[in-house]
Amino acid sequence: MTLFHLRAAGTSLVLDARGVAPLILHWGADLGDLDVTAWADATVPAVPPSSIDVPLRLSLLPSLFEGWSGRPALTAGGPLRLVAADERNRAISVRSENGTTEVLSELKLSSEGVLRVRHSLTNRGDADLAVPGLDVLLPIPAEAAELLDFTGLWCHERQPQRLPLRHGVWSRESRHGRPGHDDAFLMVAGEPGFGFGSGRVWAAHLAWSGDKRIWAERSALGYGVLGAGELLAPGEVSLRPGETYETPWLIAVHSETGLDGVSDRLHPWIRRMSPLRLPRPVVLNTWEAVYFDHDLSILSHLVDGAAEVGVERFVLDDGWFTGRRDDKRALGDWFVDTEVWPDGLHPLISRVHERGMEFGLWVEPEMISPASALAAAHPDWILGGETGPTWRWQRVLDVEKAHDYLLERLTALLTEYPIAFLKWDHNRDLLTPGDAHRQTRALYRLLAALKTAFPHVEIESCASGGARIDLGILPLVDRFWTSDTNDPLDRQSIQRWTGVVIPPEYLGGHLGDGVAHVTGRASALGFRLATALFGSAGIEWNLTKASAAEKVDIAAWITEHKRLRPLLHTGRVVHADTPDPAQQLHGVVAQDRSHAVFALVTVGTPAAALPPPIRFPGLDPDRLYTVRAIGVPPRVMQDAPPPWLANGVTLPGRVLTTAGLPAPLLVPDQALLLELTQP
Template identity: 45%
Template sequence: MSPHRSAVHHPVLAPHPGATHRIHLTAAEVSVVVDVTDGRSPAITHWGAALGPLGDEGLDAVCEAAVDVVVQNAVDVPVRIALLPQAADGWLGRPGLSGAREDGSGWSPRLVTEAIALDGQPLGASHAESGPGLLRFDLADAELGLAVVVELELLPSGLLRQRAALTNTGETPYLLDELTLAVPVPAHADELLDFAGRWVKERTPQRREFTVGTHLRENRRGRTGADSAHVLHAGPSGFGFREGEVWGVHTAFSGNHRHLAEQVNTGRRVLGGGELLLPGELRLAPDEQYTGPWLYASYGNGLDEVASRFHRHLRSRPHHVDARRPVTLNVWEAVYFDHDLARLKDLADRAAAIGVERFVLDDGWFGSRRDDTSGLGDWVVSDEVWPQGLAPLVDHVRGLGMEFGLWFEPEMVNEDSEVARAHPEWIMAPSPDRMPLRSRSQQVLNLTIPEAYAHVRDQMMTVLDSCEIAYIKWDHNRDLLESATRATGRAAVHEQTAATYRLMDELKVAHRGLEIESCSSGGARVDLGVLERTDRVWVSDCIDPLDRQQMNRWTSQLIPLELMGSHIASGRSHTTGRLHTLGFRALSALFGHLGIEWDLARATEAELAELREWIALYKEQRELLFTGDLVRADRGDSVLWLHGVVSPQRDRALFTLACVGRSDQSQHDRLRFPGLDPEARYRVRPLLLGEGPTGMSLPPWWRRAAAQDGVVVPGAVLLRSGLAAPLIDPEQGMLFSLTREGAVSPAAHD
């Protein structure tokens, strides 16, 4: 027998009868439609491809067409999936707001819309259409004493972002467990792609079917993590770089956080994310507010378009880095802890001679830091190693025309340090009598304690004030286990993350032009929260070029190349032991913020000459690399990976072809170059530096190109038909420069 249904009259359905607002935002071929019917909590009824101008009737049609039928054995009204999904609307998945009063009450909110603003102005009209814009929804459950402000912003790049702030308007404390925002995705998005990884093998892609249940990626490391989800995508099975509608989300936070993809048994699907709060971490007193991180959401046709929205947003920021990213030498793999002024000056001389523009002194310059067991937390230049201070080296480096950079690890402490002996209570621990397990012989310094924060800030300021230091390599080499304020035992990861952000901000205000790199055991803190304060990330402690092909390929799914530290390694990798030619090492590092991690004193004259060529090429191409659009070819399981950067005008492009393994076929599929103008003609020039790749067998078009300064090929041919691929050995690569010669003539179509 079918369940009985009758008309439902309930305050949940119309908390403010007649207060209906429908808003359409559109930018860069993306539309977002938000519905607030009768004052209910706002819900997205469309997020995806641009809908064009709708008008009032069209807006009503979009919102009303999205209302589901009522299914049997469920609530007697259509279920609504709000920006903060809630059980009061019939949603049986993960709630957006989870928490309670100390007596257990107030755990099931019924948030309703009290006010709406568009770009700071109150929204009075029932219908509104706009280009990019910021919507603010003031929500409340007056009975439970809760108020939430949800901001939803469509950026000019077509990137969507939203965040929520919860205020306790009640008279007793409110214990917040979770504040997780969500965006809907359609049923044909039946496959998920996110990332896993480990130290020296970050951002390893993983795919799975989008099934009933929750794909939950919780990060409890106290930092973003080498195994972070990075960007959680949903799309039709087999979606690639250039094909298939794709929706992706990224939680912009550097502490504990979550990403999730959830499908309930009705088939409805959402992607979401927010901060992961530890038990008891957020106890809101009356009138106290908590603001969660931005949840970014990107839609596109293929992964490249999803990535490009992130890239264009980041590049549009007023504080984004200049395209002339300086070639960097980091001396870590050259000297490790063996700091010797004469040797370091010699390295600087060699670096300047080949075109290096920034010299970075890594770990080992401070306190008792002669190895990794001692000295962290004592940010005072070591008299033992540097009796005259850092000035002799800094002055020498700057005299050669290079910037000087310095390594810090401000959030960490060795128990064998002056600060830990003087203030053991500053070490994060679950109680005065318990200490967390050591990791890399270190503990975490509690920056939420004002005196500990001031200690680190003041010592860093003194060092930065003493010399012309333009750059900080900011490291973070362990996870936060049992991280609490030692005196109280209360979890403090949320406050520690906020304190880290504040310290970065304070240092930058005091030292205009200072750049900071986010390094965290390599690439374990890569997120849009830290990148609001830093100027690049260190992709991985592994600079083996074969592994970097994968890690750079997927790190760029979120951030543009100019924010990715990408260095040329020494001949034998220090993390994998593999040997590679200089050509493959340099080619793999070129598509990023180029640097060198190599003892140049051991390089031969021939290697230095080739390295000078690669640096010159980087300087010639960096404006293109750091302003153009990243494109990656869909080549199935081919071991030949083809990717490149195409200028915004599509008149120039630089592509790299890398062989990442051995094929079981004797020939490769043709090379199709994505992102080009099909109506243009391009001169294709293969670029070979140094000795070139080994095992090379070239097709006829290549030999013709070598004989006559390239070959001219219609863009449509390069895009859709392709050029015969050369044969090269595994772990070898080559470059192609493409320059537009003009439009395809009408005769070419006859």
């Protein structure tokens, strides 16, 4: 056995595999070139009074058998003993066993500094083994004394919450059968007061789309940990002799430079591991335009309106299949409704293609309506049967049992029609204990089969909006629907925090109606356009009802988005830590720092008559930049604007970052777009 020191992108992981149990000695900032043996020997702590009589060390699989009285990694079986360890290409494999169980632990540090850890548990005994839980734990230092994670509701996903990490456990559990609108999403432990651009942080995300738990613990014994794993119901996973259970990957990142430093590692890694076809097409989705009112004439006018403003992908949402006139019936009957579409979808798709756009289609394969032909023919395919309440008038389809049917129906649709995109929805929780593991694995299998058979078809993960955004499903999809709300004020917060983990080009953001359908709140067109600019942009609005002036602005916005998307969808995402929470600044800076786009956003009433200067993070301090306003001008309340705004200004990056520029006096719910270029 030996010591291992993995290093990449300013991060070090040191694992000591010389003893009975593998020990994680360090996960955090790069330790540089190091005599690992000398340092490891020097890290042995003292033995305090009223404790075990040997130094307490935090192992890779901590348990009571080692003196760890915190939440254990594995609660089944006796003490594990290290039997083998190996390292290759910044990946460590560690095998531990106790006679009846064997655990293979994998630790991989990517070139971007992203650490992935998972365990595999194999039953080596003669009897079946119930797996009560197997979690991944990573150490965090005492300085990581403040936590950030997320909660939320439908249309209000990923709302941040902060609290101090004191002695005890802060644990977030999801029992939705999907991550849920209140998903913790990312748990960050950091120095108190850490922000987007400052403070040391340690962050963890579980790459899993089913039930899960993620937690932070500070023990009175002196150690702190971040931990996560699948949340298993009693008896949900049982291993026969020789069978193996594999945990989801824990994705962990350390940053010395706050939350933007977390994104600096995750975004390039995601772009490399799950690359997208660029450029990302501008979408029009029909949902808030027509809802269930599917009529070829109406939709043809919408197709024409979409093409005139520059849309590149037209997506037909819910309502196209047999008997689906509202949300109370027909889920599972995946046949084109011949009453509404007597010639199938061919006339509409032909119109879409004639106007130079791709065609996409909405589906919800994991669900079944009690009022459907499928439910009548296969009541045994309803997960949990008829017990428990319906949710949006629907129940959950057992994807494992219905796999062949779903694959056949989706294959038939994708074969008959030239469909480039599926919006894959999931509009309720499971609410059936003990089924989430099997259902999630069956979903992954179905998506993988479709991806293999139809590699040209892109899939969007939608779950009542943003209730299933995670790095477990990401390799199988190409887009996330970030939230069901198109209200720009809500979207500013949702996109801001979702984007800490997910790069903008994976996140769908649409221009909605002037009065948001979900909130009823009115908003200016310029605010809506600026909010939808940065991600995978689209429209969810009946353009046939837009005014001529609005269509001009929308067409100009799409032209601007197409010009900027090579930057927006490859660059570095940055945020300013503004002193006034009513004023926010976020942007994207090119990887070579030659070009940038920022949005100055007012999400409330500013605290002062003259707001703080606009300070642009992420620029090259020694390079000159010309700053100019672009897009629809925001509404302001001022007798005179800052003079630089009229024709722009050219200044060094150091000045723009440190001193900044005077801000115009935007009223609430407005956004000013600023482009920075080389003079």
